[in-house]
Amino acid sequence: MSSIAVLVELLRRDTSGGHVKCWEHFARSAARLPDGTGLDLTVYFLGDRERVEPLAPHVRFVMLRPVLSTAAMRSADGAEDVCDLAPYHPRLAALLPRHDVWHLTHSFAFAATxxxxxxxxxxxxxxxxxxxxxxxxxxxxxxxxYARYLADRWLPGSHPRVDGLLADEAETLLRRRRDRLLDSCEHVLAPTPEGCAELARVLGPHRIALLRRGIDHDLFRPDRTARARLAREYGLPADRPLVLFAGRLDATKGAPLLAESVRLLRARGTAAHLVVAGSGAEAEAVRRSLGPDVTLLGPLPQDRLARVYAGCDIFAFPSRTETIGNVVAEAMACGLAVVLPEGAHTTRWLTAPGGDGIVVRHDDPRDWADALGALIDRPALREAVRRRAAATARNTHRSWDRVLEEDLLPVWTRRSPGAGRERVPGPARPGHGRGRSG
Structure with a gap:
């Protein structure tokens, strides 16, 4: 049996972002594998206390307390993920030797250890x-x-050029650090062909492979009763199309761009209402800009988010920083007409841009207002895009079970030249042995 340790050095909670959710989905898929498949999986997260959460006899989550938490560095709304900046995590170091494969998914304490x-x-x-x-x-x-946000918070009134230098230096240092850590890996997985090509230039193509994202088709699906529930639960207007955004409300996700485009729509007399699932540094600015034409729901767990998707009409996501953007797949599976930036990685979820989703060429609020307005003013077009989006999701978007089987298991179970070694003994820990449920 191969023992796999996946290191997700982020705080696990109901409203965690896509990175955490990705590994929760993969773990649940692994839990559905028969015990005899030869896989024992432990996914390590950060938590407020150390604990084990068994999913199956051969799959479990383990939460470890951070050594140097970033919680104190978060913005006032606390939307950023909490990670661990310590150079070494002693408790993880004690547990790792019992596993055969160590899978790094970040570039801080767990990975460095x-x-x-x-x-x-x-x-x-x-x-x-x-x-x-x-x-x-x-x-x-x-x-x-975030270096710009923190500079504004800690150094109010500093010159924009200084903020820019700090931001550029932070990006350069962290990219070098990430590449150094990944250079220690025999195989590195990326979510898109473009991401694979970027890493291949640094690490060599022989070590790079694709790790796609999946979708839970049972959870994310069209639901004709969802709109009425949204009106009852959140007081959303029933007399106009609902444009949904899901994610952190900050500049990296294009939140200011989307808010301004909806404001332009309303100024033109187009009936539209923006629904936001998430929080972030731009939340108050969005609220001030749109007033009664926006409803901010805050971060939502997956089951409630699925109902919100299904009750809306359009999913607008101007972000260009996504490595893949699972929220787009979730929205399409729920039958929403998605609107995305041309050239963004998120457009890979589309099979027929312009048919199963709309792409916007320029990051200009007027262009986004035009694209959204066309869907709002032409119900027949909107419904056609919604139907094709749902069909694309149903017919082409893989399940998490399939991605686990096709992309992850071959890498985890591949035998390297050093395979067959005796595992270094790890300290005994009640309820956390190999093949044990905890």
């Missing part, structure tokens, strides 16, 4: 663990944006 232990084993001449990695978020780019 795994790479450090692997290099230590190599220096001693001991058999090295198998390290693999995957990229889920463009952390260096996000760091650039």
């Amino acid at each position: 795994a790479v450090r232990l692997g290099r230590r084993a190599a220096r001693r001449g001991a058999p090295r663990p198998r390290l693999v990695g995957s990229v889920h978020t463009d952390v260096p780019l996000l760091a650039s944006v």
Whole structure:
């Protein structure tokens, strides 16, 4: 049996972002595998206390307390993910040796600890663990944006050029750090062909493979009763189309652009209402800009978010920073007409741009207002796009079970030259043994 440790150094909660949700889905898919498949999976997250959550005898979540949490650095709304900036995580270091494969998914404490232990084993001449990695978020780019937010918070009145230099330096340093950590991995997975090509230039094409994203078709699906429930639960207007945005409300996701485009629509006399599922630094600005024409729902767990999707008409997502953008697949599966930036990675969910989703060429509020207005003013067009979006999701978007089987299991179970080693004994821990449910 191969024991896999997936290292997700983010705080796990009901309203966590796509990175955490991705591994929750993969773990649940692994839990549906028969015990005899030879896979034992532990997914490590951050938590407010150490605990084990079993999903099956061969699959479990483990939450570990952070050593140097970023919680104190979050903005006032607390929308950013909490991670661990410590250079070493002693508790994880004690647990890792019991696993055969260490899968890095980020570039902070958990990943640094795994790479450090692997290099230590190599220096001693001991058999090295198998390290693999995957990229889920463009952390260096996000760091650039948040460096500007933090500079404004901690250095109010600083010159924009200074803020820009800080942001550029943060992005450069974190990109170098990410690539150094990934260089320790025998295989690295990326969500798009473009992402694979970027990493291949740094790490070599022989080590790079694709890790696609899946969709839960049972949870995310059209529901004709959802609109009435939204009106009852949230007081959303029933007399106009609902435009939905889901994600962090900040510049990286295009929230200011979308808010201005909806404001232009309303100024033109077009009936539209923006619904926002999420929070972020731009939340109050969006509220001020649109007033009664926006409803901010805050972060939502997956089951409630699925009902919100199904009750809306259009999903507008101007972000260009997504590595894949699972919210787009979720919206399409629920039968929404999606509107996306031309050239963004999120357009890969479309099979017929212009048919099963609308792409906007320029990041200009007027262009976005035109695209949204065409769908709002032409109900027949909107319904045609919605039907084709649902059909694309149903016919071409893979389930999480299938992605696990096709993309992850071959990498985890591939035997490297050092395979067959004796695993370094790890400290005993009640309720957390190999093959145990906890």
